[in-house]
Amino acid sequence: MTPPPPASAEVTVRPCFGHTPPAPGLRAFVERYWWSEGGAGALPRLLPGTGAELWVHWAGGVALRAPDTTGAPTPLPGAHLVCLRRTAWRLDRHGGTGGFMAVRFRAGALRHLVPVGLDELADRVVDAEDLWGAAGRRLVDRVRTATGAADRIAALDGFLTGLLAEHRRPEAWLDAAVGRVYRRPAGLRIDRLAETAGVGERRLQRAFPAAVGAGPKEFQRLARFQRLARHLLREDRRDYLPAALAAGYYDQSHFVREFRRLTGERPGDVLGRGLSHFYYRPLPDGGQAGPLPTRKELP
Template identity: 45%
Template structure:
């Protein structure tokens, strides 16, 4: 139930949906509290999170070594895998953005923000500091989320080419049935314009975004519905066969599907909330 805690092991999560003024950009505002041993890995994906820490500082471990995460930061994972550690109990509040929505909130090209822990002040300026105050203040999550919504509503909406955003949404909704070859002509743009605009809005090329959507779609279905076999799920998501799926899965997750699905799910595989 929205606004009420859900316990999984030692973890506790609470989340609230946002109002209609922000539903185009923000999926939910939510919290996570628990022992660092239950922190999931951060895997490549299509969305982005604004994270506001209230507990012990986290350290992210990736290909370039450990990075201490700022108190408030953006995470927009596309190609890298990070594991997380902390020296004490973890507590944070997060604003989960819909696929492609980061481009509405900042004029920084998203391709410059991926696979980094970008300080919220560098991303949003004074609005980022107001968000820290709003989300880490007093009151339950519903109250704090309402304050955050007020800050975000005052943030200017950055212009993006609606044809590019239509391409993002099309690939996100229908990764298996969308032909990349036909996407640009259908939207009335050149292939070069689509590729450049897509990188600026989503952080990667249309082809790579489609691969990430397929990957997410299978994991989410497996976690939520627990089918007896991954093969039908993989085929429905657009994989050629089970071998293709396992190869892609290992490339993105760094482990087998069975091993990954037996662990706590990364937060961005929680199902999206329905739009109002």
């Protein structure tokens, strides 16, 4: 018989996850909805990157621990938005067993759903009620009183559809430019990007911070790091050098310096720990892939 763990040992209970695409009219802006329920133990770190997500909790909660302090973590609002990050964040659970829905936005899409520039939201956790007022408060109430995933998803569909009608912005060239940097950051020249977009380089430089939270060159560096980190974590690999070279890093020391600059740690201290739920394999633009549940299959 296997002896029980010592009383002081931390027991990790894995949460249950689900995924689904949003309503068809939102798929150009939202990559997926995903949710987590139950579980215990430490949450994985949120590494630096360009990604934006909205979390809405119906049970428990999450607290943010500053990376450079040992003080008590700060509890986050019941619904909060996380945007572009230049540092790694540590998250803790609080308030008992957790349950939340999350919206994963496509690169550059969040600008069509918020009343302010993304340069005002970068490196912050933003309360949904502070950003969207009564609509953000109603979303929290509906998610908390919902009877299941289908009802919560309907609440998100309605909320985001309303935001899109109110805040959708022009400049399709900017969406295309952001998408190109995000999908193929390795070796991309910003002056060539402006030429392809049909605008001057100065206009491109001015437009990027409000659209994504950083200038085009910094966005490119963060996107390269994020895409490589996601690949390495998803594949659970420590032999990172071939992938780093393919991603556009000059050599091993270049990647190690960049990794330490952004996370404060060496690659070997972070990689090889298995898949984090922040790094799911992307869904295609048209909807779901593989065994992910369809909207009709949701409880």
